[in-house]
Amino acid sequence: MNMPANKKIGFIGLGAMGRGLAGNLTKAGYDVVVWDRMPAAAEAFAARTGAQIAAGPAELGAQVDVAISMVPDAPDVRSITLEAGGLIESGNKDFIYIDMSTIDPTTSREVGSALAEVGIKMIDSPVGRGVAEAEAGTVTFMVGGEPDVLSEVRPILEVMSSEILHVGPLGAGSAIKLVNNFLGGGIIATIAEALALGVKSGLTVEQIIDLSDRTGTFNKILNTVLPSKAFLADYTPGFASRLAAKDQRLALKLGSDLGVELPVGDAVMARYAACEEAFPDEDYMGSVMRLVEKQAGTKLRFKGH
Template sequence: MAKLAFLGLGVMGYPMAGHLRNAGHEVTVYNRTTAKAEAWAAEHGGDFAETPREAVSEAEFVMSCVGNDEDLRAVVLGAAGALAGMAPGSVFVDHTTVSATVTRELAAQAAEQGVGWVDAPVSGGQAGAENGQLAIMCGGEETHFAAAEPVIDAYAKAIVHFGDIGAGQLTKMINQVCIAGAIQSISEGLFFAMQAGLDAKKVADLVSQGAGGSWQLANRAGTMVDNEFDHGFAVDWMRKDLGIALAQGKEMGVSLPVTALVDQFYAEVQQLGGGRWDTSSLIQRFRKMHGQDI
């Protein structure tokens, strides 16, 4: 059992930190809104701190799951940041979906004081976090990954090391690119089925048994047909992630035309007031175009 800190208690981080505590680890949490950290500590029997630096005191591993590049910098850097309190030999495990650029920047600063870094973004959404069934894609030195793997296994169904620092973030970009294309095609197919007078749920169930099947089709078709989007991964966050992927593609000279198009479709969903809707709400564009209720 290890002494841990977890920074960021959003819809993902809150249950992830809980799994670590349930596994028997000593866990201290930090959240920008201290009341949430207090609530977590009361529920799980761990401790909370008012700054990242205080939270990581004596921690062997520090996990983070915050919002974006700047949020990550905010909890890592500065006099009250995590690096100011981490001891040489400890390892920072970042579960935030951020750019490979900020990952390499912060990992380099961590290395200067003998702190290891593993970039470990996750896939599986809120349900995956709550059920401890996340797919975790990792980058970093092999020794740091090997040390962290048994700890993060508390909330994982799959953990894979892809290479050096930043490799985990690059893999997460690919994950989001694939999701975006899949949801757009499912939206087109389901709306086509409904307009054709077919039972779209039955169509989705059959298609999911064949070569057209996917996690998105199996888990989101029903709610898409029922016009329900108050769950899952928000459009606002998806646009953040796709922006990271598009910027990385531009830097590499790699064209991502479908991703760029779907990103603009998500912008239209935001304009419909759907920034906090689940990503499967892409189908709402079709309802709007055809004058249907959204």
């Protein structure tokens, strides 16, 4: 059954990604109620969009047809769902919970199982792409959960996205997001080192990209993403170093749980741990570039920047 726009939606977590996603729901005409652990974030969003503010997750869950969360880490998901004052205490057994956070699949499945015991259905739907796409409603959702539950909330997800990928049962969305972020983190760390090697050899960033355009090393991060930001010396906040490091840790933990050795991942983790310490609230792509710049004693930027 598709949910019409008169259904009420709760949104928990109004950070850089959450406020853009939730904003698209209000633009689409949904009745939205929000909560954030930082009251100022909820107040600012409500003032801008007309959304209501709940006193906490339980109160939010008591009045909605769908509850969505976009919070930083697995402990935050457990807190807003299963702990005192969480969604599980809402008294409402007739809503669907969508977690869009980047967490480990084990937590997704454990939370989903606990909520199912009181009748609450859940899917995990982490997000691909960044803040600009969240605001534009063009993110990619990687969904884990039952097909019939996804069908019920698909119109809501479509308002916030340009692509919805159903990848398997509950937890599969979280798993593929960690795999993707693990891959992206490794690519960025390798790019930084490769550029340092090239620039110290007398080449330019432009020359390295030009050759990549013509060979099998072409990739979106080197050829599109970094040229629009870090190579212009733009280090304004985006996806913070601390969150990149968190995702790398979760991926390494998943590897350990599954018996998969990840020695390259361990080396990449060391890079992000250093970035987390040096640039805790700055764009993680730029942070890796700056970290390697300092260590190599050179600039990894386009001419004039």
